Amino acid sequence: MTTVRYFAAAEEAAGLASERRTEPTLDALRLGIVADHAGLAGILPRCAVLVDGSRHDDDVALSGSETIDVLPPFAGG
Template identity: 55%
Template structure:
């Protein structure tokens, strides 16, 4: 299972800091999270989603040793 880590507002909307997921592609993971957690789904399109530290296409397969980070936009200066 892929390890998904949520940061800042994404963690608040997900109701957790991390979890293991069994979806096979990044797109399937995004879809499942949006359906299961509408609050997270509302901000997910604005979030940076990194697979092992890199931005990848939704068709990218995610396996058991993968870390997916979901980072909402951060403000600052």
């Protein structure tokens, strides 16, 4: 299973810090987490979604052993 970790506002919107998912592609994962956590619908399009620390196209296949990080934009300097 793929581990999805939510940070900052994404964690607040999802209501949890992490979860295990089984979607076969990044696109399917995005759709699945919004379906299960409606609060992410407005945040996810602005988030960086990293697969094992790197950005990928939405059609990337997930083997089930990845770590997905959902990182909303951060302010700071």
